[in-house]
Amino acid sequence: MKRFKKELYEGLIHFRDRHQFELKSEFKRVSNLDTIQYTQEFYLFIPNSLGINRQTYSKNQFYRDQTNFIRYKTPEFDLLNLIEPSNSRSPFQRLNKLRTADQNLQSKEAVNDEVKLLGNIIRSAIRKRVRPLVHHLETATLDNDDPTLNQQILSLTHEIRSTQDAFAKLKRTFLDHWQDQELRQHFSHVDEFVCRAVDYHLTGLLKFVKHAHMLSLRPAERAIEDLILQQHPYQPTDDCSDKDERFCYRKGLLNKFVLDALLLSTSRHHMADTYLSVINIVAAAVAMLFFFLGFVWQGNIFIVNSAPFIAVTVFLYVIKDRMKEGIKSIYHQQASRWFPDYKTEIRTPSGSHRVGTHKETFAFIEPGRQPKDIARIRNREFHNVLETYKRPEKIMYYKSEVDLNSTLAKAGARRFNLNTIFRLNIHRFLEKSSDTHTPYTTLDEESHSLQEIMLPKVYHINIIVRSSYTASDNQLHSNLRKFRLVINKDGIQRVEQIFQK
Structure with a gap:
């Protein structure tokens, strides 16, 4: 449940798998500024016992282990607003107009773009609705039962049904006019993508509903279960074995297919090689x-x-x-x-307009070179004796700068803000780590016999992220967040959010 919850939020570090963690961030354009710069600085404090330093971990190795994914942020719509006939920005209404358009290559490309964008918007809208419900369910107790919570969940299931019904109707009427086999397949792919998104988010929500153990939520629980079961034509069957790889493989292909509507054209250059x-x-x-x-x-x-x-x-x-x-x-x-290590040119999918640039810099820094506020936050959350203890660790520094061209944010445009995903694979950090458990011998108080127990062995990688940006008031704003990766020989065990300012 913790992993599902963290995936609902941007700006939080969570682990993608046992070797990778990631941070998703949103970069917004500001209408009264031609260019806006977002800066993210990562300070990673690595224990010396892991053997990561300038000699053993080069800059090239870091960039091989690191991934930056840049795309448009999904346009924000409410589910009911999405199917509103008067909403000219909705892909539903734009597809209705394209239904009677001339059936040429340009119109077909526009249809493909709109139907893929619609799939992304529906998934994002469901996530947006589920997020506050999960938070509400976490804080609800038997003694503090909120009678409106059941109705809120029922409203969500109703909105999802209405959206899926509207998409089914659109698909049927559209394909009656467009006798195109490729478009028929694309509509089916997006339909499957939406069903999988509904199943994933409602199953996650259902876990929190069942965990709440509230009788008042029984109608909502049944409504969620009924809606999940309606998505089952696209779910694994009972005869699927744990070795059946087709489901997850197809899921990955569908995600890439639908995400195509949000992709940007990027070109990355090594700045030192440029000159x-x-x-x-x-x-x-x-x-x-x-x-x-x-x-x-x-x-x-x-x-x-x-x-x-x-x-x-x-x-x-x-x-x-x-x-x-x-x-x-x-x-x-x-x-x-x-110069920065790398510079990435970000352009529109056609390559005709420059959206912005992304610059990256990586280095090991000495403890004395870290800013005072970073050192102060690093030393928090320790025992009062350990706060003054000079911990043997190395500091990795990574700086990411995104410059956005705000002049491209036209009135009525739906895609203009950006999402970035920073991902780092720590498998090299584990090469010199100890076994997951270490033996410890203790004396039993009653029998006075020696007993050997196996205690877990973990390492802490502390991460401080400073984010800075210029807001509409032309003032520089910044915030600090501290996370902790708890790792062992097998990989990442959990991610803890320690501090936010």
Whole structure:
């Protein structure tokens, strides 16, 4: 239930699997600003016992383990507002207009885009409705029974039924006009995607309803169960074994198919390599200038073809060669100070308009270089003795900067804000970790016999995230959040949210 709950919220770190954690963030455009910059800084405090440092974990390894996924944020609609005939922004109404449009390639592409966008919107709207209900169910008790909670859940099931009925009607009437087999398949794929989304979110909600043990929620519980069972044509059958991989594989394909409506065109460049050819030219020119001046100088001192002349010429050539390589080496060492590691151009799917840029920087930093507010938050939530204890750990620093072009946010547009998902695989962190359990011998108080027990062995990776942005008041706003990964040899055991400011 904890994992389901965390997936309902943005801005919280949760583990994707036993080796990966992720953070989903939303970046909004501001109408009165042409460009707005969002900055996220990650400080990861790694115990020294895991052996992660500059020598064992390179910048290239970090970027191989890290993933950044950038897309449009799903447009926000309420379920009832989505099927409202007067809502011209709704994909339902736009598809109704396209139903009678000329059946050409341009119209077909617009239909594909709208039906995929509709699937994303329905899933997002269901998640938005389930989120407060889960929070309400967590805080509800037998002594504090809210009579409106049952009605709220019944309203949700009614809205989902109405939305699915509206989609079924749209699919039927649309395909009566468009005799296109590919579009028929696309509508069926989105229908299956919506059914799976309904099943997932309502099953998660049902767990919280049953856990509440409230008699007043029995009607809501039955309504949820009936609606879940209606989605079962797309669910695993009883004869599916635990080795049947088709269900999850198909689920992944459906997610990618529908998500296509929110994808952006991105192009990532290594900034140091971008200027490498220029640096090579400059290094060669400087070294050659030194050699030429030295060659001219010695020509005035020594006789041409004499032994000293030849020896000095060879020496100058060696110095020239080393000078060129030295300049390039200095550039590589200092490039991280001058440029970000990577720069990603974000453009609209057609590539015709620039949405913004994303810059990334990674480094290990010394404890003395961390900001004071970060160090202060790092030292919280410890025993008062341990707060002053200098913990043996390394600090990984990752900075993500997103610059958004707000001028593209046209009036009536539905896709303009962005979502990013930062994901990090920690499998390399576990290579030098101890076994999941360690033996401990203790003396029994009654029998005075020695007993050996196996105690779990875990490590804590503390993560502090600072998010900064410019709001509509032109003021810089920032917030700090602290998370803790509890890991062992098998991977991530849980994620704890420790602090938020």
